[in-house]
Amino acid sequence: xxxxxxxxxxxxxxxxxxxxxxxxxxxxxxxxxxxxxxxxxxxxxxxxxxxxxxxxxxxxxxxxxxxxxxxxxxxxxxxxxxxxxxxxxxxxxxxxxxxxxxxxxxxxxxxxxxxxxxxxxxxxxxxxxxxxxxxxxxxxxxxxxxxxxxxxxxxxxxxxxxxxxxxxxxxxxxxxxxxxxxxxxxxxxxxxxxxxxxxxxxxxxxxxxxxxxxxxxxxxxxxxxxxxxxxxxxxxxxxxxxxxxxxxxxxxxxxxxxxxxxxxxxxxxxxxxxxxxxxxxxxxxxxxxxxxxxxxxxxxxxxxxxxxxxxxxxxxxxxxxxxxxxxxxxxxxxxxxxx
Ligand SMILES: C=CC1=C(C)c2cc3[nH]c(cc4nc(cc5[nH]c(cc1n2)c(C)c5CCC(=O)O)C(CCC(=O)O)=C4C)c(C)c3C=C
Ligand SMILES: [Fe+2]
Ligand SMILES: [Fe+2]
Numbered sequence: 001x002x003x004x005x006x007x008x009x010x011x012x013x014x015x016x017x018x019x020x021x022x023x024x025x026x027x028x029x030x031x032x033x034x035x036x037x038x039x040x041x042x043x044x045x046x047x048x049x050x051x052x053x054x055x056x057x058x059x060x061x062x063x064x065x066x067x068x069x070x071x072x073x074x075x076x077x078x079x080x081x082x083x084x085x086x087x088x089x090x091x092x093x094x095x096x097x098x099x100x101x102x103x104x105x106x107x108x109x110x111x112x113x114x115x116x117x118x119x120x121x122x123x124x125x126x127x128x129x130x131x132x133x134x135x136x137x138x139x140x141x142x143x144x145x146x147x148x149x150x151x152x153x154x155x156x157x158x159x160x161x162x163x164x165x166x167x168x169x170x171x172x173x174x175x176x177x178x179x180x181x182x183x184x185x186x187x188x189x190x191x192x193x194x195x196x197x198x199x200x201x202x203x204x205x206x207x208x209x210x211x212x213x214x215x216x217x218x219x220x221x222x223x224x225x226x227x228x229x230x231x232x233x234x235x236x237x238x239x240x241x242x243x244x245x246x247x248x249x250x251x252x253x254x255x256x257x258x259x260x261x262x263x264x265x266x267x268x269x270x271x272x273x274x275x276x277x278x279x280x281x282x283x284x285x286x287x288x289x290x291x292x293x294x295x296x297x298x299x300x301x302x303x304x305x306x307x308x309x310x311x312x313x314x315x316x317x318x319x320x321x322x323x324x325x326x327x328x329x330x331x332x333x334x335x336x337x338x339x
Pocket of ligand 3: 223228
C-alpha cells in the first residue's frame with residue numbers, strides 16, 4: 001500500500017539573528033497580503049519603507065537574545081522535534097514533512113519530497129490552534145498555489161483549527177500544574193494579536209463580530225472562524241480544566257504591530273492594570289503557539305516582566321509551550337489518524 005503524507009507547517013523564523021536575515025524574514029512575512037491586508041502599494045511602502053528598516057535591527061537584537069548557540073531559533077528547534085517525534089509515532093505508513101510558511105525549511109521543498117515519493121494523499125496541519133486568515137489561511141493559500149502546478153492534484157485534508165483539542169488542552173494544563181497555578185495572584189491567557197479588521201472579515205454574517213462587548217464569549221455559526229472567539233474558547237477550556245475561577249484570569253492579546261486597532265484587551269495594558277491593583281505574581285499561558293518562540297520566551301518574561309516589575313509587581317512566569325510533549329505529539333497523531 002502506498003504511503004500517506006503529513007505536512008506540518010509553522011510560521012517560520014529568520015535563518016539567523018543577523019539584521020540582514022531578520023529583515024529578509026520580515027519582508028517575506030509582512031508582504032503577505034493576508035498578513036498586512038491593505039492595498040499593495042500602501043503595503044509595499046509600509047513594509048519595505050518603514051517597518052523592515054526600523055523594526056529589523058530592533059527585532060534582530062531580540063532574536064540574538066533568544067538564539068541558542070547549538071539549536072538556533074526555539075521555534076525551528078521545537079518544530080523539528082515535533083516533526084521527528086510525529087514521524088516516529090506514525091511509523092513507516094506515513095511520510096511526515098516539515099515546512100515553514102516563511103523562510104526555511106520551505107513548504108515547496110517539503111511538498112516536492114512528498115511528490116517524489118509518489119504520495120498523493122496528504123494531511124496538512126498548520127500549527128496554529130486558532131484559525132486566522134493571517135496564519136492558517138495563508139498556509140492554505142501557499143499549499144494550494146504550489147500543488148496547483150502538480151500534473152495530478154493530490155488528495156489534501158487541511159486541519160483548519162484545533163482550538164478545543166482535548167490533548168492539546170491537557171498538555172498546556174500539565175505544563176501549568178508544574179508551576180502550581182494556585183500560588184499566583186492572577187493568570188493571563190495571552191494570545192498573539194490580530195488587527196480587528198481581520199476578525200470582522202471572518203464574520204460571514206456581517207452582523208456578529210465586534211457588534212457587542214461579549215460577541216466572543218460563545219462560539220456560534222457566525223463566529224466559528226473568529227480568531228478571538230476561538231481564543232476565548234481555548235482559554236475557557238483551560239480555566240475549566242485547572243479550576244481557575246473567572247475572577248482570577250484574563251484573556252488578552254499581545255504583539256500588536258502598527259497603530260490600527262487590534263483585538264483587545266492588550267496584554268501590556270492588563271499587565272500594567274494588575275500591577276497597579278497590587279498583584280505580585282502572574283502566570284502567563286500563550287496558547288496561540290504550539291512551540292516556544294520569540295513571542296513567548298522573550299516577550300512574556302522579559303518585556304511584560306520588566307513592565308510588571310517597574311510598576312511594583314514581582315514575577316511573570318511563562319507556562320512553557322507544547323514543544324516536544326508526548327501528549328501533544330499524540331494530539332497531532334490523532335488528527336492524522338482520525339482522517
Ligand atoms: C499564532 C499565530 C500567529 C498569527 C495569527 C500572527 C499574526 C501576525 N503577526 C504579525 C507580526 C509579527 N509576528 C511576529 C512573530 C511571530 N508571529 C507568530 C505567529 C502568529 N502571527 C509567531 C509564532 C512568531 C514568532 C516567530 C519566531 O521566529 O519566533 C513578528 C516578528 C517578531 C517581531 O519583530 O516582533 C512580527 C513582526 C502580524 C502583523 C500579524 C497579523 C496581521
Ligand atoms: Fe505574528
Ligand atoms: Fe468575533
